[in-house]
Structure formats: C-alpha cells, structure tokens
Amino acid sequence: MVRDVAIIIASQKVEHYEIATYGSLAALAKTLGLYEAANVLEETLLEEKSTDLSLTDLAVMAVNKEAKAE
Numbered sequence: 001m002v003r004d005v006a007i008i009i010a011s012q013k014v015e016h017y018e019i020a021t022y023g024s025l026a027a028l029a030k031t032l033g034l035y036e037a038a039n040v041l042e043e044t045l046l047e048e049k050s051t052d053l054s055l056t057d058l059a060v061m062a063v064n065k066e067a068k069a070e
C-alpha cells in the first residue's frame with residue numbers, strides 16, 4: 001500500500017503539470033481570439049481537475065489509511 005501511495009503521488013504530479021499546461025494554453029487561446037480551441041482546452045482542463053480530485057479521494061478515503069496500517 002505504501003507503494004500505491006507513491007503511485008498516487010506521482011500520478012497527481014502529472015495531473016498538476018497537465019492542469020498548469022491546459023490552463024495556460026486555454027488563457028493564451030482566449031487572448032489570441034481562438035475561442036473554439038479555448039473551449040476544447042478548458043474541457044480537457046476540467047477532466048484533468050476531475051482526475052486529480054479522484055486521486056485525492058482514493059488516497060484520503062482508502063490507500064493512505066491502508067498504508068498507515070502496514
């Protein structure tokens with residue numbers, strides 16, 4: 001379970017990198033007047049945020065506690 005905690009942490013690092021990238025690209029697209037691209041990027045941004053929250057829930061609700069018990 002401790003290894004699973006490490007996997008979740010590594011996965012959340014990736015999600016946060018993606019969130020920063022898609023958020024910045026969406027803002028840039030809006031500045032450039034590329035609203036259709038901005039919409040797609042914001043949709044993807046929401047998916048990344050949702051995945052990040054799911055990973056947090058998984059860690060907090062189960063995996064962290066199971067790792068503590070080992």
Ligand SMILES: [Fe+2]
Pocket residue numbers: 014015018048051
């Ligand atoms: Fe992702």
